Amino acid sequence: MKKSLLILMVVQGIWGYSQKLGFEPFYIQIDKKNKITYVQSHALIIGISEYSNGWNELPGVKTDVKEVKNVLKLHGFNVEVYENLNKEYIDRVFSNFINRYGQNEHNRLLFYFAGHGYTLKTPYGDHLAYIVPKNAPLPKSDLAGFQATAIETTQIEIYAKQIKSKHVLFVFDACFSGAMFTTERTVPDALSLKTAGPVREFITSGSENENVPDKSIFRDQFVQALTTKNADLYRDDYLTGTELGEFLQTNVVNISRNKQHPQYGKISHKVLNKGDFVFILSDSIFHKDNSIYGTIRLKSKISGDLYLDKRKIQSISANSVLVLKKINPGRHFIEVKGKKIWEDTIWVYEKKLTQVLIFDEIYQNSNYWMVDSRDGKIYSTVQVKNQIWMADNLNYDAGEGSYCYDDSLLNGNLYGRLYTWKMAKKVCPEGWHLPKKSEWDKLLKNLGGYEGINDFAFSQMVIGGGADFNAVFGGFRYSFGAYDYIGFHTGFWSDTKFNNDIAQYCSLSKYGQNVTFQNGHKQLSLSVRCIND
Structure with missing residues (x-):
């Protein structure tokens, strides 16, 4: 339990860092002659946690949005976040994002939606899949209103085809049928010249008629895939969209005890189903030099044992200052265990100083x-x-x-x-x-x-x-x-x-x-x- 009265976390230089994200080109060498070039990397995250017309609210989506944003920033993406939008604004956000960033064929685009999904069965046997905006009514109580205010996945397919960038990945932490993409399960290919081809990839957190828990197993495994090498099938320091989909499908099914079945695949299109989306997992490749670490400066009013990610670092005394160097960028869990206990999760960024100030005394109102x-x-x-x-x-x-x-x-x-x-x-x-x-x-x-x-x-x-x-x-x-x-x-x-x-x-x-x-x-x-x- 957190007992401190104040936690001040300051990341020095964080604005200068975030301004560069997404706009710095890099390349992936496939072989001696061929490479994939990403000029820019941009991500759009839309989360719907607050529903106003009958759907259950999803408070966990707020955490999902934050965690996904942070991990994508670590992978060099410029990230835009929007929450609790209706259909009109979602359409506007998609269109504006595509117009700004989707016109360069060498850009890398990722779309992430967290919220309710729904699959509607028509009298003619068709399955129509929807993502559910903030104000959409329940289809059982107002079918016409639902269809007018929800977004059918055929519209997502239209967005996908409007983009000129070669590599685009759509991730939906929502359950619906995967009619817009092929779901044939194959062993992911190793990185090859074929990877450079154009692609529209889709991953959903479950199939139709499944209920996704508010505490998202899917999001947790998504973050794990991008912060470890567990999903890297070929151990080549690259994670493709297909490898990511395979990892999520396997792990989420197991962790949910067969209650949730993610789907993944590529668009049903003879040109846009050739390549594969690529993340870089190797620090030595992603960063241009060896200065890939961040630093934590800890000032504590509490004495006790200091733990970083459940590993004891050392004992500290009250009013002490400790600097931890060469900390890997990403999320870390810090604890101080003594007569009083403090714990918190912090984020460390490349070449940045994260300051954690822990005050345990009650400061009376004063001039300062x-x-x-x-x-x-x-x-x-x-x-x-x-x-x-x-x-x-x-x-x-x-x-x-x-x-x-x-x-x-x-x-x-x-x-x-x-x-x-x-x-x-x-x-x-x-x-x-x-x-x-x-x-x-x-x-x-x-x-x-x-x-x-x-x-x-x-x-x-x-x-x-x-x-x-x-x-x-x-x-x-x-x-x-x-x-x-x-x-x-x-x-x-x-x-x-x-x-x-x-x-x-x-x-x-x-x-x-x-x-x-x-x-x-x-x-x-x-x-x-x-x-x-």
Whole structure:
């Protein structure tokens, strides 16, 4: 059980790292003369955890989305995540993604869907397979409404054929019939010249009429396949889509005790069924040098034995600092066992320092810190004239209406959470409140002005500025679930509304190096800085 009152994880340089993901070309040497070139690698993840029209909710999908995103980033993918969309937005997201990234034949594209699937049997013996968006009704209660709001897999097949990139993999953690692809089971081929051919591959987590558990065995095995060499049939440090499908089919069937039967195959098309999607499992191939490790810096208020991935490292004393070097990139489990016990899962990235700070003492409110009694998180504070502000973005999990960027807890730790205006108005801890626009005006005036009036506030508010306000560019979340502009923009809600649908917020732009006031829809999700009562 986690007993610490605060865990701060900081990955230094993480933005610079993520900006390069997906846009750096690499190649796979097949033989002395032939190679596969991937110019860019992009992934689209769509997760539906919250259903509004009769389907069971799937809270585990939130974890699935986070884990799949992290493992794909480790494989060099630029990852876009969208959650809880209806049919219209799913179609828009697919189309925009294909238009941006699917026009280069040497790009590598991966699509991952987690949510409900359904297979409808027609009176004529056909089996129509669907993925189920957020607002689709149950087909047994409203068949016409279901067919109008769900997405038939024939539409996925249309998307697949619209893409110009040679290698495309569709993964569905959902159960339905596999009518759009051939499911003939064969021994996966070793890497060869044939692998370079165009391909549209599909993997589903189960067949029609099967119920997939919310705690996804399929996702767990997917992550294992990409973080170990267990699925690498030929031990050649390459994992093909066919090898991945075979691994998932075999393992999920066994682990589920024959209750869940993944399917995999290639599209029924004479041109687009030739090649194979390829992941690289060898660090020496995937990375350009031997600096493939990350580093953990641990500062602990707890004494005890330190464990990394269930292996004892050493004993540590309270108030000690320990640096662990040459840690493989990926997910790791850390424990400190003594009179008090602490444990957590962290992610380590190549050439990055992950800092884990464990505070076990209750810090009283002071000139520099305040404790949120609801969850024990500690926030630094700053006084500007007669105002006392939080000097960190609020990171309180208030449920519906509060979000981590890309649904990543790591982003929550780095940038705080994003809140709708309705939630922002009530989310500040006791003794603190969401600032009015007049309070923002006063702060900005005290920091040198904004919007062309001695526009000095921006340089004072950002990290390293003289005001110690420590503004970070946490981006924002659209009302339909898409995230945007992390690292470039941030908006802080004010308590002041413009009309029934619009409220005002303080906007900082890294592009313009300025501070402005904007009007935003109340369903937009932005950062929150609380001010002392």
